[in-house]
Amino acid sequence: MSKTETSTAPPRMVRPPAEVIYAEELAALTTADNNPRPRGWRLSPRAVRQFIVGADSAITHTWQGVKKKTAITQKFYGDDALVERCIVTLLGNRGLLLVGEPGTAKSMLSELLSAAISGNSLLTIQGTAGTTDDQIKYSWNYALLLAEGPTPRALVASPLYSGMKFGALVRFEEITRCQPEIQDTLVSLLSDKCIQVPELPGADAVRFAEKGFNIIATANLRDRGVHEMSSALKRRFNFETVAPLADKAMELRLVKEQTESLLHESAVKVDCPTDVLELLVATFNDLRHGRTDEGTVVEKPSTVMSTAEAVAVSHSAALDAAYFGNGRLESGHVARQLLGTVLKDNPDDLKKLKHYFEVVVKARGKANKNWQQFYEAKKWLHG
Numbered sequence: 001m002s003k004t005e006t007s008t009a010p011p012r013m014v015r016p017p018a019e020v021i022y023a024e025e026l027a028a029l030t031t032a033d034n035n036p037r038p039r040g041w042r043l044s045p046r047a048v049r050q051f052i053v054g055a056d057s058a059i060t061h062t063w064q065g066v067k068k069k070t071a072i073t074q075k076f077y078g079d080d081a082l083v084e085r086c087i088v089t090l091l092g093n094r095g096l097l098l099v100g101e102p103g104t105a106k107s108m109l110s111e112l113l114s115a116a117i118s119g120n121s122l123l124t125i126q127g128t129a130g131t132t133d134d135q136i137k138y139s140w141n142y143a144l145l146l147a148e149g150p151t152p153r154a155l156v157a158s159p160l161y162s163g164m165k166f167g168a169l170v171r172f173e174e175i176t177r178c179q180p181e182i183q184d185t186l187v188s189l190l191s192d193k194c195i196q197v198p199e200l201p202g203a204d205a206v207r208f209a210e211k212g213f214n215i216i217a218t219a220n221l222r223d224r225g226v227h228e229m230s231s232a233l234k235r236r237f238n239f240e241t242v243a244p245l246a247d248k249a250m251e252l253r254l255v256k257e258q259t260e261s262l263l264h265e266s267a268v269k270v271d272c273p274t275d276v277l278e279l280l281v282a283t284f285n286d287l288r289h290g291r292t293d294e295g296t297v298v299e300k301p302s303t304v305m306s307t308a309e310a311v312a313v314s315h316s317a318a319l320d321a322a323y324f325g326n327g328r329l330e331s332g333h334v335a336r337q338l339l340g341t342v343l344k345d346n347p348d349d350l351k352k353l354k355h356y357f358e359v360v361v362k363a364r365g366k367a368n369k370n371w372q373q374f375y376e377a378k379k380w381l382h383g
Contacts, residue, residue: 018115028059028070040167040212095215100242103306110216118168123159127174150199167210172217190236301349335377
């Protein structure tokens with residue numbers, strides 16, 4: 001998760017990539033970066049780390065013809081040492097595989113790393129059960145192929161082919177959703193750092209990777225049993241586990257910042273009291289761990305109660321307050337939007353949510369008006 005800045009993106013762009021959102025910060029870091037840069041990297045490893053975890057002081061530089069100070073914001077909330085290990089891995093010859101539960105910001109971290117190191121986070125392969133070999137390597141423009149035969153002009157480069165050509169990072173999302181034989185296409189590519197194109201003559205028959213090329217893959221822990229990676233492919237990656245946020249204060253800060261950013265992008269003004277967001281974060285923590293701070297044991301729902309889902313509920317509840325309320329977020333709005341998240345995987349989780357309201361929310365409502373309003377909104381829990 002990250003805090004979104006005002007960007008220079010076209011006004012109709014729903015979600016600009018990280019290199020557009022944080023263009024000013026990247027420019028500031030580039031100006032002030034006096035540390036050694038590996039070949040093919042836009043920034044030094046130290047500056048990449050600053051871009052992701054934030055810097056203590058603002059950087060004075062010229063941006064769009066105006067001299068200004070730019071603060072380098074924290075974008076990844078988690079283990080700073082994890083970020084450093086990821087950067088070190090990308091300096092070497094092995095790929096980086098980010099694993100963890102859904103909603104732990106694996107994709108966001110891979111996007112930030114790509115934006116800082118390569119200046120381009122869009123070289124992305126989306127892993128699915130239908131991903132094919134040519135989507136990973138290359139395909140052909142068949143009209144040109146028929147007219148000219150196999151030529152470089154007729155070749156349609158995949159994101160991985162382009163990453164090798166330009167020396168850039170390639171993101172492979174949800175790699176374990178691909179069939180094992182498709183995953184193993186990467187074994188030789190990661191070992192030899194080249195793609196064979198036997199259809200092309202001469203020097204064009206091999207595309208060697210330029211300096212700066214590497215692969216950042218992501219995999220959800222819940223998918224590992226579906227298509228287990230081969231031992232050969234595992235050896236070509238360094239594994240890093242992205243854990244859920246354990247600090248409630250940090251999670252609250254992240255939910256608040258991200259909700260405000262999403263509302264800003266939507267041009268919607270909503271008052272989001274901190275105590276209501278605290279209720280939301282507490283609810284997610286209780287259901288995520290199956291135990292409350294008071295020691296009450298509750299049943300965990302099947303769905304992953306991640307920070308990303310908490311942000312989604314907060315944002316939806318705020319929009320509910322804006323368009324169907326008085327412009328102030330209340331715990332009742334949270335209750336109405338919570339149902340869609342909890343029941344995402346298993347309709348039977350409704351019983352667990354109702355039990356949580358009767359055992360935990362009701363008790364807390366006796367001493368707190370927000371929790372009381374939250375409990376009164378249980379009427380939205382149909383079924």
